[in-house]
Amino acid sequence: MENENIGRYGFCVEPYTEDATGHVSLSFLGNQILRCAGMHATAHGFGYEQLIEHNLVWVLSRLVLTFEDRPKTLEYYTISTWVTKVYRQFTERLFRLEAENGEPMGYGFSIWAAIDYKTRQPIDLEKLPDGGFSSVLLPKDDFPISGAGRVRVKSEEPVYQHQAGFSDLDINGHVNSMRYLEMILNLFSADFHRTHQIRRIELQFCNESYCGDTLLLFREDRNENVCDVEIRKGDAVIVRAEIETAAL
Amino acid sequence: MENENIGRYGFCVEPYTEDATGHVSLSFLGNQILRCAGMHATAHGFGYEQLIEHNLVWVLSRLVLTFEDRPKTLEYYTISTWVTKVYRQFTERLFRLEAENGEPMGYGFSIWAAIDYKTRQPIDLEKLPDGGFSSVLLPKDDFPISGAGRVRVKSEEPVYQHQAGFSDLDINGHVNSMRYLEMILNLFSADFHRTHQIRRIELQFCNESYCGDTLLLFREDRNENVCDVEIRKGDAVIVRAEIETAAL
Incomplete structure (x- = not known):
């Protein structure tokens, strides 16, 4: 899957970043995935450094991660990310986690808003300069993540x-x-x-x-x-x- | 400070690894420091991979870190480490944290034991094959870390x-x-x-x-x-x- 609008970032599982199962911890990997989103946005003119000049910051609204497997200590892996949709205040960004041999290990789906740092109000992303990400949008066909769920917890007994x-x-x-x-x-x-x-x-x-x-x-x-x-x-x-x- | 027995490892502060002060978080940096100890030990034949063959693992006994400053987002820095002493069951390892311009930002002092994975007993490090780290020991002259303290907490009221x-x-x-x-x-x-x-x-x-x-x-x-x-x-x-x- 090669496309200039896809950001590809290579990593290696460093010791002390694993969980007790010996795989890279989900929280460490999650932070890396968010970091890749930032690098890709910066490469296309809409990163943190660029938005802050307009008093805007990205806010993560939803993140879905699915895994077949996760890399273990000293294994190499790649995180790819691209943008698939911009609508009103939101943009949809996808991720793919690949083993060194190119096999998919997992996928990610995320929704982001950009908010005004002072008013805390979201802005219309379709009105970003130069159309925002619209020039780098890629289709979402057959992306293997199931639709968003409807989480409702009624319990009043904290665990x-x-x-x-x-x-x-x-x-x-x-x-x-x-x-x-x-x-x-x-x-x-x-x-x-x-x-x-x-x-x-x-x-x-x-x-x-x-x-x-x-x-x-x-x-x-x-x-x-x-x-x-x-x-x-x-x-x-x-x-x-x-x-x-x-x-x- | 150049010496083939000093391990030098370069890093950059990645977004999502900072604390709320904007500096690389102490825990993330601490894990990197321990990782550098591991890489240096491996380079000299006494890393995790080599010791585990003898059913031995390194155990961190004491760690002292001092800081003038810590790097901030996207700043480059170097962690250097070397071994200064091997005595009975212990080895002393030092660290130096440097800004990109070579200015020292902090120092570290650590004591490690190697224990038998099965018996949990420490081994005599002076009897490691080939003398262990003894061939790579460096002097500790003027290392700017104050001596170990005597921590005694009498309080019975947890905070x-x-x-x-x-x-x-x-x-x-x-x-x-x-x-x-x-x-x-x-x-x-x-x-x-x-x-x-x-x-x-x-x-x-x-x-x-x-x-x-x-x-x-x-x-x-x-x-x-x-x-x-x-x-x-x-x-x-x-x-x-x-x-x-x-x-x-």
Whole structure:
């Protein structure tokens, strides 16, 4: 799959970035995927450095990741990313994770908004200078990610509590989006992780949280393999998530 | 400072690896420092891959890091490491953090043991094949790190609690040593971190902890700038730490 509008970024699994299963950790890989989105946006004139001049910043609204497998220590892999759609305040960006031999290991789907840093209001991405990403859009035909789910957790009994601390924050002072994923993975025991694979994760980012916030996690199992999670701060939903696992 | 027995490894601060101050996070940098130790050990015949053949693994016993400054987003930096001493069951390894222009930004001092993976007993490092690191030892003259402190926390009132989860574990299934550092940094507010700099951290790794363990943090301030921390699991001390900060 070669196309000048696809960004391709090569990596190697560095020791100390693995989880207890010996694969690159999902949160580390997730941050790399977001980094690739940033590099691709910058290469096409709409990266962080370019948007900040217009008081705009990208905000991740939704991220879906699916995995057949993940690379292990010292294995090489590639993350590809491209933009498939711009509509009103949103843009859709896709990802592909490849093993060194070119075999696909996983896919990603994301939705981003650009918001005005001061007003916190989203802007119309179809009105970006030069049409924004519109000149680099690629078709989405046969992209192997299932449609977005409808996460609704009614439980009022939290199963995990985390007080957000300094180490959870990103450069903007918000809890890093991949920290939420780590909290969600903590709902499963180490033994579960060793005997099951995370096949699909859907994350909907609804609100931001900050240092000192008490985050409560609520969980509802749909069936043996799929569960819904909400991370709440008081009455506000911070993150809605759907996790699909499969026994190894 | 050029010497074939010094390992030099170049990096760039990738977006999503910073903390809320905009500098590369201490835990990410700490993992890189440990990774450099591994690469240097491998280059000299005593890395993970070589030791595991003899059922041996390196265990980090003590780590001291001092900082004048830390690199920020997209800045380049170098981590150098070399071995200065081998005595009985221990080896001393030093680190130097340099800005792109060669200016020192920080230093590190570490003590490691090699233990038998099965018996968990340390081995005599002076009896390693070929003398171990003895052929690559470098003098420690004028290395600018103050001597090891004597951390004693009497407090029985925990100030922070963390239930270790899957995301805290390293490839060996133990809580990653840099996760302890993150918990310790969480004892200070985001505002404190924005107005103060971490100047020195000393970490003594006493015992291991695992997924599901409840870790309690106890803190005692020696004075305005120095505080001692213990991380305990029940009656067992897991980590002793001393943190020195300075107002910016």
